[in-house]
Amino acid sequence: MRKSLFFAAVASASLLLIQPVAAHAEVPYETYSYNYYQETVAQPHVYLYDETYTFDGFETPVKNPQDMFVKDDVFYIADTGNSRIVKTNSEGELLLEIKSASSEEDLLSKPQGVFVTDEDHIYVADSGNGRLVEYDENGGYIRQIGRPVTDLIEKDVAYTPQKVVVDKDGRIYVTAYGINMGLLEFNIEGDFQSFMGAVQVSVSPFEYIWKHYFSTKEQQARMATIVPTEYSNIFVDKDNFIYATINNLTNADYVNGADAIRRLNPTGKDILRRLGHYSIIGDLYKSEDNKWSSFIDVAATDYGCYFILDNANGKVFGYDYDGNSLFVFGRNGNREGNVMNAVAIGTNSDASTIYILDYQLNSILTFSITDYGRHLLDALRLNDTGDTEGSIAEWREVLRLNSNNEFAYTGLGKSFLANGEYKKAMEYFKNGNNKKYYSKALYYHRKELMEKNFGKIMAVLAAIVLIPVVVVTFKKIKRWAGEVKCAMSKN
Amino acid sequence: MRYVKELKYGFHILFHPFDGFWQLKREHKGSLAAALTFVGIVIMLTTFEKQTTGFLFNAVRLKDVNVVVDILTVTMIYVLWCVANWCLTSLMDGEGNMKDIFIAMGYALLPMILIRLPMIALSLGITAEEGTFYYVLNSVSYIWTGILVFFGTMVTHQYSFKKTVLTCICTVVGMGIIMFIGLLFFSVIQQMITFFTTIYKEIRF
Numbered sequence: 001m002r003k004s005l006f007f008a009a010v011a012s013a014s015l016l017l018i019q020p021v022a023a024h025a026e027v028p029y030e031t032y033s034y035n036y037y038q039e040t041v042a043q044p045h046v047y048l049y050d051e052t053y054t055f056d057g058f059e060t061p062v063k064n065p066q067d068m069f070v071k072d073d074v075f076y077i078a079d080t081g082n083s084r085i086v087k088t089n090s091e092g093e094l095l096l097e098i099k100s101a102s103s104e105e106d107l108l109s110k111p112q113g114v115f116v117t118d119e120d121h122i123y124v125a126d127s128g129n130g131r132l133v134e135y136d137e138n139g140g141y142i143r144q145i146g147r148p149v150t151d152l153i154e155k156d157v158a159y160t161p162q163k164v165v166v167d168k169d170g171r172i173y174v175t176a177y178g179i180n181m182g183l184l185e186f187n188i189e190g191d192f193q194s195f196m197g198a199v200q201v202s203v204s205p206f207e208y209i210w211k212h213y214f215s216t217k218e219q220q221a222r223m224a225t226i227v228p229t230e231y232s233n234i235f236v237d238k239d240n241f242i243y244a245t246i247n248n249l250t251n252a253d254y255v256n257g258a259d260a261i262r263r264l265n266p267t268g269k270d271i272l273r274r275l276g277h278y279s280i281i282g283d284l285y286k287s288e289d290n291k292w293s294s295f296i297d298v299a300a301t302d303y304g305c306y307f308i309l310d311n312a313n314g315k316v317f318g319y320d321y322d323g324n325s326l327f328v329f330g331r332n333g334n335r336e337g338n339v340m341n342a343v344a345i346g347t348n349s350d351a352s353t354i355y356i357l358d359y360q361l362n363s364i365l366t367f368s369i370t371d372y373g374r375h376l377l378d379a380l381r382l383n384d385t386g387d388t389e390g391s392i393a394e395w396r397e398v399l400r401l402n403s404n405n406e407f408a409y410t411g412l413g414k415s416f417l418a419n420g421e422y423k424k425a426m427e428y429f430k431n432g433n434n435k436k437y438y439s440k441a442l443y444y445h446r447k448e449l450m451e452k453n454f455g456k457i458m459a460v461l462a463a464i465v466l467i468p469v470v471v472v473t474f475k476k477i478k479r480w481a482g483e484v485k486c487a488m489s490k491n
Numbered sequence: 492m493r494y495v496k497e498l499k500y501g502f503h504i505l506f507h508p509f510d511g512f513w514q515l516k517r518e519h520k521g522s523l524a525a526a527l528t529f530v531g532i533v534i535m536l537t538t539f540e541k542q543t544t545g546f547l548f549n550a551v552r553l554k555d556v557n558v559v560v561d562i563l564t565v566t567m568i569y570v571l572w573c574v575a576n577w578c579l580t581s582l583m584d585g586e587g588n589m590k591d592i593f594i595a596m597g598y599a600l601l602p603m604i605l606i607r608l609p610m611i612a613l614s615l616g617i618t619a620e621e622g623t624f625y626y627v628l629n630s631v632s633y634i635w636t637g638i639l640v641f642f643g644t645m646v647t648h649q650y651s652f653k654k655t656v657l658t659c660i661c662t663v664v665g666m667g668i669i670m671f672i673g674l675l676f677f678s679v680i681q682q683m684i685t686f687f688t689t690i691y692k693e694i695r696f
Contacts, residue, residue, distance in 0.1 A: 037552065430546050439547055439619035446616060 028338050029315075029331035033405075036277050036433035038284050041404050046318065046327040046373035047354055049337030053364040057092045061362060066112040067125075067163065068357040068364065070346030075364060076122060077357065078114040083107060085114055085124055087139075090366075101126070101133045102141055108133070113163040113175075125161040125174065132164055132174065132190075145172070148184055148192030165236040171266075173234060173242060180230045182268065183244065197231075197244065197268035233297045233344075241265055243272075243306060245295035254281050254292045261295060261308060275322040277433075280308075283328070287313045297345045299354075303384035305377060307354060309345035314338065316345065316354060316367075320380050324407060327373075330356075339365060351377055372401045379411055388415050406432045417441050422448060497525040501601040508639055512646035515598065516591050523590060526597025533600050534565045536607055545614035548625055572596060575665035576644065579658055585648030595647045599639035606632035 031045045053075075055062045063081030070076075074095065077086050085108070087096035100107050109128025116122050120137035132145040147159045160177035161184075167173070170188035173196065182198035211220060232247040242264045249258050257279030263272035278284060282293025296311035304321030314332035319325060331338050340360035347354050352374070354367045369377070379394035395411040402408070409432030416425035417437065422445035429438035450457065500520045504511030515521045538561045541551045573596050577589045587595070606628055614625055645655040 435547055435619060442547070442616075443618045446618075 026337075028333065028335040029329055031327055031329040033327050034278065034284055034325045035404075035406060038278060043327055043404070044372040044402050045329065045370050046376065047316070047329055047367035047369055050353070050366040050368045052336070052361070053088075053090065053092055053366070054361075055086075055088065055092050055363065058086070058094055062086065063362060064359055065357055065362065066343055066359065067114050068344040068346055068355065069114050069116045070348065070355055071116050071120075073348055075346075075355070076114045076116055077364075078111045078124070080110050080112055080127075083109055083111065083128070085111060085122065087122075096139045098122070098124070098135060098139050100141075101129075101131075101144055113161065115164050115166055117166050118168070123164050123166055123172070125164040127160050127162060127177075130159040130161065132161055132172065132186075143190065145186060145190040148186070150192050152181065152195065153179065163231075163233050165234050165242065167236050167240045167242070167266075169240065173236075175231045175234060175244075178230075183231060183234065183242070183264075197242070197262065197264040197270070232295060235298045235300060237263075237300045238302050241271065243298045243300055245298050245308065247294040247296060247311070249281075249292070251292070257281065260293070261298060261306075273322050275436075276319075276324040278325075280319060280323055280325075282308065282310050282315070282317050283313065293317070296343055299345045299347050301347070301351045301377070301381075303381045305351070305380055307345060307347065307351075309342055309356065311342055314340075314342050316356070320407065321384065326376065326407065329367075337365070372398065375401065376405075376407075379408070383411065383414075388418060391415065406434070408432070410434045410437060413437060413441070417444070420444075494522070494524060497522045498528065501525070501529065501598050504598050504639065505601060505605075505635075508642040509646060512595055512598075512643050515595060516587065516647055521594055521598055523594055523597075526594040529597045529600045529604065530565070530569055532604050534562050536604060537561050537565055540607060540611055543611050543615075545616075547617075547619050548614045548622060569596065569600075571666045571669055572640075572662060575669055576658070576662045579661050579665055580644075580648050583648075583654070583658065585650070585658075587647035591647050592644075595643035596640060599636055599643045602635035602639065603632050606635075 027045060027048060029049075031043045031047075032040045033043050035041045060082055062077060062079050064079075065077045066080040067078035068075055073090055075088050077088065079086050083099065085096075085098040086094060088094055098108070108124065108126050111124050112127040113125030114122065121142070122135040122137075122139070124133045124135070126133050126144075130147055134142040134144070136142055147153075153159065157178060159179075161174045162177055163175045165173050171193075172186040172188075172190070174184040174186070176184060180198075182195040185193045185196045187193050230246070230248065231244040233245045235243040237243065244262045244264060246258075246260050246262070249260060258281065259270070259272070259274075259279065260281045261272065262270040265271050272280075274280065282295065286292055291312040293310040293315065294312035295308050297309040298306055299309075300306040305326070306319055308317045308319070309315075310317060310330075313330075315328055315330040317325065318327045330342075332340065334340075339356060339358050341358060342356050343359045344357035345354065346357075352369045356365045356367070357363075358365060375394050375397040379391050379398055382388075382391035382394060392412060392415045395408045395415075398405055398408040399412070409428045411432075413425045413428030413432060413434065414437065416422075416428060417440065422441050425441040426438055426445060429435075429441055497520070500511075500515070503520075504515065538556075538558050541549070541556050541561065542553065544551075573589070573592045576596075577587075577592050579585075580587060580592075610625060610629055610632075617625060641655060641659060644650065644658060645652065648655075648658070650658065
């Protein structure tokens with residue numbers, strides 16, 4: 001009865017929540033998340049479309065940009081179509097324009113990546129010229145890093161750097177077109193060190209045997225060579241770990257739950273936490289136009305939440321530190337607030353605004369956080385910093401705004417667990433469908449019950465053991481007495 | 492009182508299948524009523540299990556539970572197995588008649604009741620790490636039932652080991668065929684009804 005009441009409450013609450021969302025007729029996309037049962041569940045909006053920066057004020061408008069770096073509300077855009085780098089702000093002022101490297105004649109050619117260090121040094125992946133170029137904060141040329149000197153890349157393979165990041169220690173990581181051995185790692189001097197974080201190739205025994213023993217030469221040649229995938233983009237977080245996205249996955253990869261994103265430590269090991277109910281591949285099902293999500297860029301917050309941009313369907317996927325799907329929003333389309341060909345994502349320092357760079361619209365779309373989103377992210381942030389009290393308050397707010405949020409239940413459950421209210425914690429973990437923590441809470445609850453009722457339990461156990469013993473002994477005595485009696489009467 | 496005694500006889504079969512099934516058939520130690528009681532309990536157990544098993548071990552969503560489907564599933568499997576088995580064994584010189592088969596198969600379900608019922612209570616009190624216990628015991632209940640079904644068939648029809656294996660495999664195939672024919676019949680009837688209603692409508696209007 002209580003359970004059905006609870007479900008009724010959840011159902012009515014979610015109805016109430018959906019209505020105001022539907023009233024937002026101007027929001028051209030849905031926000032949802034996936035629950036434990038891998039169903040999509042509508043959510044209140046986490047980010048709402050705000051405005052579009054079109055850069056009309058520039059002398060030459062931005063054309064087919066491929067990358068963007070956001071720093072303190074200043075945007076560095078790799079304006080690939082115009083072979084330049086522009087630095088601009090939200091007012092659309094052109095703060096800096098970089099067109100050349102060492103000299104006026106040494107022009108950039110189709111740069112596809114841009115990165116800005118803490119000292120405001122600008123690194124550019126000058127794709128057309130096959131080099132990286134470093135500039136100082138005023139756009140002054142510092143140095144260039146050419147083709148890596150190594151035998152690992154064959155001489156006749158073109159070197160086309162695409163994305164570049166520099167970690168806190170000055171190591172430079174680069175993705176390059178057609179190079180699938182991982183990220184290229186350069187040291188602080190710009191010397192090539194090694195490949196890092198290559199994607200493992202997994203060949204099933206069946207595939208191997210079929211290919212090597214049962215196929216003719218012609219068939220082998222026609223079969224797709226099994227090669228590791230390339231990274232589509234990279235992002236370095238405050239802990240010096242590198243988020244890398246992968247997007248050229250096969251249908252089978254998506255169905256079997258491939259890893260479409262990694263978090264690499266400096267030795268190249270993937271340390272992304274995957275404790276969610278399903279693998280991190282974006283949408284769990286193909287979209288209406290038959291497309292899987294295709295991760296093209298990622299931006300992470302300081303507390304481990306990350307937002308992945310999906311180029312195929314124009315969506316943004318928010319995940320928490322454990323790899324749980326927090327929210328999904330965005331859509332491809334022609335309406336204002338939709339994207340056409342989203343290629344880069346960035347956030348401001350407190351993740352209150354998400355910026356999306358569009359290759360086709362030649363502009364940046366901004367999405368600002370709602371109250372609900374603020375509470376959600378704050379709850380995770382406070383949880384990360386260890387402020388349990390604050391995080392409980394935020395989770396309560398989240399739950400008030402959306403009683404379908406499983407993570408809020410889990411979050412509150414965790415705090416009850418920490419406070420020793422095990423029974424309550426169990427109830428919340430059950431609502432949050434979190435078996436792992438439910439089991440933990442159950443363990444402590446059981447222990448507590450046992451300790452409290454130790455006397456009673458022991459009494460029952462003793463009774464179970466003793467009663468048969470007593471009965472048997474009694475019977476034995478009786479029989480023995482009978483025998484004695486019998487013997488005596490015989491005498 | 493006789494009924495209780497017949498029910499109790501199930502415990503004898505648990506540990507002495509050969510002797511037990513023999514006496515069940517030749518000495519009428521059990522009855523159809525007792526056998527159907529066991530089937531009824533298994534049906535109730537199946538629906539009960541889905542709703543009451545602890546959160547950690549319950550893969551079923553409460554809103555997806557359909558009692559009618561559960562009841563039909565168990566009944567169908569039981570009846571289909573018995574009927575298919577009877578059809579086959581009457582062709583393969585089996586000694587058991589339909590009633591014998593129904594009784595033997597009913598008694599063979601006892602391990603399920605004895606193990607799965609306490610497992611429901613246990614599932615409420617154990618953590619995920621201790622889950623192996625739950626899963627192993629549950630599989631034991633299925634394996635034990637399987638063994639009893641096998642020996643039940645063997646003893647009831649006086650078959651050799653090899654012949655019983657063959658019969659069991661054929662019974663499963665037979666179940667499939669019966670279901671297929673059933674569905675075919677159903678769909679033909681459906682089409683016939685549509686056909687006649689269409690004719691009726693055409694004539695009428």
